Amino acid sequence: RSVYNIHIEHLWVDLANGISSKWKLFFQDLEVSSGLNVDNAHHIWLLHHLFLDILGCEIHGWAKAWNHHRMSTYDHSMSSPHKMCFLSMLQHGACGFEGAPTFHPPEDTLQSDKAVAKYGIDWDGVDNHGIHSHHDMVNQPDPLSNNPFVAYIPETLNHIEVDEPNCLLSPEQLAHLHAHLAQFIDDRTIHSRGHFWEQALVMCIQLMSLTD
Structure with missing residues (x-):
């Protein structure tokens, strides 16, 4: 329920629209019309062998395009995620890397109410119906969604176990x-x-x- 998650939820929607939904429908169509048996480990091996590299290339291409697309920032300028990351490391140091100095923002960085209101939260995304619909579709219902003081923890977490299939062909x-x-x-x-x-x-x- 945290509004701080809206950025990653928005990204999941973009990824689903750009890549994963297309491939999901394709694999489902193979299962319905082209003899794919998802319970057959050898069919899964063949699926990986034929399409895993193609899928990986598409995901990398999508990520590269997303990292270089121009987007508005809280100060209304336009920049790409790649450029913002690069310039941030030049200005503040490589945060998150071993041995990198700890960065402490200047005291006046978040002095204005406008900066505080925008910091880390995509308020337009919070009200985006498409993002909410995608979140509700792939997550368990939250019975405590109306209570902002309760941190809801689902009884079971999503878990997908993937066994690496073996190739029977010589x-x-x-x-x-x-x-x-x-x-x-x-x-x-x-x-x-x-x-x-x-x-x-x-x-x-x-x-x-x-x-x-």
Whole structure:
């Protein structure tokens, strides 16, 4: 419920809209229409093998774009997160790094009521319906939300345990799979990537059937 969390909640919404929702729908579509069995560890291995690097590149690209996008600050200037971080380290030192001197802001930094009111809180984000909807969708309901003096701790915390899947294919079989998939072009559409998965799954089934 803390308004100090609104920045990270806003960032989660942006990430969901830009990356994770698209991939979630894609994987769900594979499960419904293209034979993906999420309870099959070998299917999960194939999913990782085909798409994990692509997903990682998209996330890094999104993060780079976000870090360099211009945004307004409390003093109404425009700057990017990357630039603000760099200039802050030049001005105040590299806080958070081992051996870095402790920074104490000047006494007059937060003297004005306006500065205090803005410090650390995105008040526009607090009233953003989209951010609240995303938070409510992915978090457990808070029965004490109307009481600002109570720190609500959920009975169970979100926990996802991911076991690293093993590859059953031999190096020769893996090379054969790669050679087969090389003929397909990834144009970054859901259709082409769905077809890519289907072809890979069929080839893996054929390769394993030859070992029986």
